[in-house]
Amino acid sequence: MSNIYLGVIGVGGVGTAFLNQLARLPNAPKLILLARSTQTLLAQTPAYSPPSPLSPSLTKSGALSPEEIASYLSSAPGRSILVDNTSDPALASSYPVFLRKGISIVTPNKKGFSSDLSLWKEIFAAAAEGKALVYHESTVGAGLPVISTLRDLVATGDEVTRIEGVFSGTLSFLFNTFAPVSGASSAKWSEVVAQAKELGYTEPDPRDDLNGMDVARKLTILARIAGLEVQGPDAFPIESLIPAELASLPSTADGITQFMTELPKFDAQMAAIKEGAEKQGKVVRYVGSVDVAKKEVRVGLQQFDKDSAIAGLKGSDNIISFYTKRYGSNPLIVQGAGAGGDVTAMGVTADLIKVIQRLG
Amino acid sequence: MSNIYLGVIGVGGVGTAFLNQLARLPNAPKLILLARSTQTLLAQTPAYSPPSPLSPSLTKSGALSPEEIASYLSSAPGRSILVDNTSDPALASSYPVFLRKGISIVTPNKKGFSSDLSLWKEIFAAAAEGKALVYHESTVGAGLPVISTLRDLVATGDEVTRIEGVFSGTLSFLFNTFAPVSGASSAKWSEVVAQAKELGYTEPDPRDDLNGMDVARKLTILARIAGLEVQGPDAFPIESLIPAELASLPSTADGITQFMTELPKFDAQMAAIKEGAEKQGKVVRYVGSVDVAKKEVRVGLQQFDKDSAIAGLKGSDNIISFYTKRYGSNPLIVQGAGAGGDVTAMGVTADLIKVIQRLG
Numbered sequence: 001m002s003n004i005y006l007g008v009i010g011v012g013g014v015g016t017a018f019l020n021q022l023a024r025l026p027n028a029p030k031l032i033l034l035a036r037s038t039q040t041l042l043a044q045t046p047a048y049s050p051p052s053p054l055s056p057s058l059t060k061s062g063a064l065s066p067e068e069i070a071s072y073l074s075s076a077p078g079r080s081i082l083v084d085n086t087s088d089p090a091l092a093s094s095y096p097v098f099l100r101k102g103i104s105i106v107t108p109n110k111k112g113f114s115s116d117l118s119l120w121k122e123i124f125a126a127a128a129e130g131k132a133l134v135y136h137e138s139t140v141g142a143g144l145p146v147i148s149t150l151r152d153l154v155a156t157g158d159e160v161t162r163i164e165g166v167f168s169g170t171l172s173f174l175f176n177t178f179a180p181v182s183g184a185s186s187a188k189w190s191e192v193v194a195q196a197k198e199l200g201y202t203e204p205d206p207r208d209d210l211n212g213m214d215v216a217r218k219l220t221i222l223a224r225i226a227g228l229e230v231q232g233p234d235a236f237p238i239e240s241l242i243p244a245e246l247a248s249l250p251s252t253a254d255g256i257t258q259f260m261t262e263l264p265k266f267d268a269q270m271a272a273i274k275e276g277a278e279k280q281g282k283v284v285r286y287v288g289s290v291d292v293a294k295k296e297v298r299v300g301l302q303q304f305d306k307d308s309a310i311a312g313l314k315g316s317d318n319i320i321s322f323y324t325k326r327y328g329s330n331p332l333i334v335q336g337a338g339a340g341g342d343v344t345a346m347g348v349t350a351d352l353i354k355v356i357q358r359l360g
Numbered sequence: 361m362s363n364i365y366l367g368v369i370g371v372g373g374v375g376t377a378f379l380n381q382l383a384r385l386p387n388a389p390k391l392i393l394l395a396r397s398t399q400t401l402l403a404q405t406p407a408y409s410p411p412s413p414l415s416p417s418l419t420k421s422g423a424l425s426p427e428e429i430a431s432y433l434s435s436a437p438g439r440s441i442l443v444d445n446t447s448d449p450a451l452a453s454s455y456p457v458f459l460r461k462g463i464s465i466v467t468p469n470k471k472g473f474s475s476d477l478s479l480w481k482e483i484f485a486a487a488a489e490g491k492a493l494v495y496h497e498s499t500v501g502a503g504l505p506v507i508s509t510l511r512d513l514v515a516t517g518d519e520v521t522r523i524e525g526v527f528s529g530t531l532s533f534l535f536n537t538f539a540p541v542s543g544a545s546s547a548k549w550s551e552v553v554a555q556a557k558e559l560g561y562t563e564p565d566p567r568d569d570l571n572g573m574d575v576a577r578k579l580t581i582l583a584r585i586a587g588l589e590v591q592g593p594d595a596f597p598i599e600s601l602i603p604a605e606l607a608s609l610p611s612t613a614d615g616i617t618q619f620m621t622e623l624p625k626f627d628a629q630m631a632a633i634k635e636g637a638e639k640q641g642k643v644v645r646y647v648g649s650v651d652v653a654k655k656e657v658r659v660g661l662q663q664f665d666k667d668s669a670i671a672g673l674k675g676s677d678n679i680i681s682f683y684t685k686r687y688g689s690n691p692l693i694v695q696g697a698g699a700g701g702d703v704t705a706m707g708v709t710a711d712l713i714k715v716i717q718r719l720g
Contacts, residue, residue: 153706336691
């Protein structure tokens, strides 16, 4: 706990929840930088010692570049940690710079770990130099112990053969509502999407959930930890739930409104998929899977028996099953809320505690 | 990884599996002591440097006392770790001595954490002095991420309200077989117990599973981490499945044989319990629960809906549900094999890696 300095970027839902959890940590590291896209608060050098987090002694500045932030943090008189609570690809692509300067990274930002394979390799090569650590539990399943469990399985020499599950809280909610296991639902697909948007369960543009890209990024991360050299989230088949005719509408407020207005035209297509499953006594769910032996990653719709764990999911829960040599035919399963500010921040805070323990 | 020395006690099922995993670890610490109840292998002082684990240069010795082992390990020219793969209460009661001498503890041995509350407090007070670490993931749910998940929830400020689950692989197997969800089983209780004994799923004396004590010890550990000051595993109600008439038979080979011979006399009692649940459309399972608000710990039989996750468990799987403020009405669930040499050793090895990372 000795002399650890903290920079935090991002004050959205996760960022705010994280700052709340940080404020309650005993022996929290000193917060010397707090930034959002347009503004940065800095502790004054050379002391780097605000009397309290967010105190008036923090200096205001405009947006800093990743390089400026790295340079500021690496000059602190002790070890430093960057908590990246954004989903910014530019910041993520600078992780190797931070790590080489001895700044550890804690983040729920998927971009660094699910973009081009070369960035993944660069990040872990920089970490392997031993000057700093990188933890990213919340990139998959929010605060659920997914990344740590998979890393433990691999590090202790188990052979992970298959990973399967529901990885999107939004898509979990949509299908649990659209095609529930018990009691037929008469809700139309477009109505369920509108309801989820209303409740704030979708991204501002629901197509950012429906395109399956978020799930594909998570699968990319898990596949890589399991040992597959996945080039990127576009290197394997992703089944998009956006009707082709609506894919090119702009992501503006008008475009989104038009998308929501036209979506009902495609309700019959989704109804047919749902009824197709029902005729087999099954339900349809949006899942991702990694088959390690076959080196296959897949993201899309699949039918499940009504008494299966995946079919029985509730609300916006995620479920992740790890099939391994040691665990045999019954997988190791982790289940629970996989989205939301508080539980995502929990994964970040727990990672931060582990990094502090290792640096301390 | 620099200069870390390892002592390992116990070469039973878990101990042997652990040594296999250890042998495959890159940068494994130097094994300088390997002991079982009657014999100890030691690297010769002052070098403490066997050319390879279990090499002929290890000296043979008789059984050493915990104090002698602590003194030997603490004299090694670097940090040292004791891996206790026994279930020995005497060794566990010496953990504070080890920790105060700077020797970290990694163990699946429940005794230190589930016996008298004063020992728990002593262990963590000794660890809090900051000279050594104590990790014990495999004390609950074997390699499943149970202890680490609960500690993360607590450390990040979540409020754990209730923990519930099936915590015994043996009792999971017995009830999944005796009262399966689908398809009536005609097997008698005593036959299922005999089958489990045959398969090696029970302790040599099946009463060591049927008395519920193992589950009670696990609940004691979880309740304490969640903040309850549980005096010990006998401080709350435990429903024993040993017929009172057979409880006093000795634990000798003859006593065990007599127990198995007389158990069929009580099949009608268990059949009545099973049928009672069936009349409600439910199944009976042996579960443990911690109600944090009510400060209540319970271990015993309970009826569950056939479509519940607990009823649907397979084989000898465990399931542990954490209800917390952040996770709301849908708990965080961890499920999978909760017993067996390989998966228990996995929890030990993963803990060892974490301790090495923190010491390194």
